[in-house]
Amino acid sequence: MxxxxxxxxxxxxxxxxxxxxxxxxxxxxxxxxxxxxxxxxxxxxxxxxxxxxxxxxxxxxxxxxxxxxxxxxxxxxxxxxxxxxxxxxxxxxxxxxxxxxxxxxxxxxxxxxxxxxxxxxxxxxxxxxLSAGQEVLCGVPGLAPGMTLIRFLAQHRATSDGAPLMIDAEAAVRHSIGPVGPDLALLEQQVRTDPQISAVLIAAANSAARHPVSPAQTLSQALQSLGPGRSMNLVLGLTLKQRGQLSDPCLSDYAEQQWAVSRRAAGYAYALARMLNLDHQRCYCAGLLHRLGDLAVLRCLQEWQLAGGALDTRVIDESLAEFGAAYGSALRTRWRLPLELRELIAAIYHLGGGVYSREALVMNLVGQMVKLTTEEEISELANCKTARLLRVGTPELLRLIQAPEGCV
Incomplete structure (x- = not known):
């Protein structure tokens, strides 16, 4: 050597x-x-x-x-x-x-x-x-002269590493080792709520280098395609990326809020699709990934701050509003997530013209459900076009919204 x-x-x-x-x-x-x-x-x-x-x-x-x-x-x-x-x-x-x-x-x-x-x-x-005892430390490069936050975020949109990790990935891998070695079921249970891990594993399972027969559209399908060893390698690899977790308390609070919305949407989508005998696993995944872009913006804002840029809640809110959707779209395209999954995520925000699947209707209704704050709004939602097409009324919506998050 x-x-x-x-x-x-x-x-x-x-x-x-x-x-x-x-x-x-x-x-x-x-x-x-x-x-x-x-x-x-x-x-x-x-x-x-x-x-x-x-x-x-x-x-x-x-x-x-x-x-x-x-x-x-x-x-x-x-x-x-x-x-x-x-x-x-x-x-x-x-x-x-x-x-x-x-x-x-x-x-x-x-x-x-x-x-x-x-x-x-x-x-x-x-x-x-490295030589014996050697340690190399690298600082964060400073901002280029005249760099503005808008230009910084625009430049990083095409190269973003995605969302920060929202769970302890190393612990998740440790807890996924069963009596006879790595256990895919245990790994899925440990990581299924983390948007970044789910997106990366699905993208990796659909990599052009692997030539998949049919695209993986859920975390479970991705894990089965990749196998236990490669899946765990990829999860651990995410922990090695610099600043893969948010260190600023304010940015961490924003990320927790976005993650909570993602988990709530995933839970609603799972339960509603299952109620209607639709593909509930794929709907769960679409709900979980729909705030991936917003989380990626928060991770990029951390880079801006560490490089010397100023940051406050007004700036964070404006950045999410302007770049959240763009970052999400860029990631889903660059990572080549399956088109069917991307269409379900898009349906959360709006339904395009033409014919759309019942799963897309579910996701569109879920997108409206996560914004509800009162029971009066639930009754109004039951009268919207999407709910009527799905034949979902106020009792069903109330049952879904009042169910505990962990029910899925």
């Missing part, structure tokens, strides 16, 4: 085709050394080109990269006499003896099988990227 010079900033190349695994690897590396010079790519030819242009201290590559596999990439690197790579970690889905024997003559620094052992990978990276 070679350790980089403690005076130098190491350079790392990550080559991984799956965007969510690539993002996980990126944040594991940054959690070990935040100042690392990091390049990422999604296929072998890109990695080969980068290796021809630059010397890296460490390469992390998947064995099954498109265009040029990680094994061929490692073979090419080892044959090169000039500008050698100091360390090379090869990732693979295969752990059979033949696959391991094929790799050994090329002397990889490590051959790691998926799903990854995040703790083990972190310890390896600490040995490769």
């Amino acid at each position: 070679t350790v980089v010079d403690s005076m130098a900033v190491p350079s790392v190349l990550i080559a991984e085709s799956d965007p969510w695994t690539r993002d996980l690897l990126k944040h594991v590396v940054l959690s070990v050394r935040c100042d690392v010079q990091l390049d990422v790519c999604e296929e072998g030819r890109q990695a080969f080109t980068l290796l021809s242009q630059k010397t890296y201290d460490l390469v992390i590559a998947d064995a099954d990269l498109p265009a040029m596999g990680g094994l061929d990439l490692l073979r090419t690197v080892r044959q090169r006499r000039s500008s050698p790579v100091r360390a090379f970690i090869l990732l693979s889905d295969r752990s059979d003896i033949a696959s391991v024997r094929e790799v050994l003559p090329l002397a990889p620094t490590a051959y790691l099988t998926k799903p990854l052992d995040i703790g083990g990978l972190t310890r390896r990276l600490q040995g490769l990227l």
Whole structure:
């Protein structure tokens, strides 16, 4: 094992085709050394080109990269006499003896099988990227001269990491280990109320790199598609992202309010859809995710504040009103959440023209239910077009609204 010079900033190349695994690897590396010079790519030819242009201290590559596999990439690197790579970690889905024997003559620094052992990978990276006792601290970059909050939020809309975590994700993973190992049912029970975790797992299950036969539209479907190991990797990966949890008390209070609305909408949607013999799990998920954009704005406001920007309740309210919907739409599109799920989320806010499903009607009614404050308003809601189409009257609405949140 070679350790980089403690005076130098190491350079790392990550080559991984799956965007969510690539993002996980990126944040594991940054959690070990935040100042690392990091390049990422999604296929072998890109990695080969980068290796021809630059010397890296460490390469992390998947064995099954498109265009040029990680094994061929490692073979090419080892044959090169000039500008050698100091360390090379090869990732693979295969752990059979033949696959391991094929790799050994090329002397990889490590051959790691998926799903990854995040703790083990972190310890390896600490040995490769840090000298003994070394600690690297990175501050938050200051705001560019003349930067305004409106411009800051507009610039970050396309690159937002999403919502802050609303539960203790590490504890959730710990509590999901059953007597015989990771338990998907326990994991779902632990994380099902967190919008960020649900959205990320659904997005990862539908990743183009996985070529799903049918899209996962609920957390349960996503967990079954990903499997226990990969699911837990992704959940733990979210805890590694910088400022993934809100530290400012005021922003945390706003996030709790948005989360409460999300959970209430999810509960109403679940119960109403179940009452009408519709897809209650998908409706629950749509309700839970409908404030994802607002939560993402709050996380971005934390970045603004840490960079030196001023913040008060008026500014927070205005930012949510102006950017909440835009951030949510951008995230759902960029993460490629299934169109059917996105349509249900959109129905919470308004119904478009043309024909719409009964599930969309449920979500539209739920969107109105979460705004109710008095019993008189409930009676008025029972007379609206959406309630009439669903044949849901005042008694049913009262029963749904008065039910405890945990009933679902």
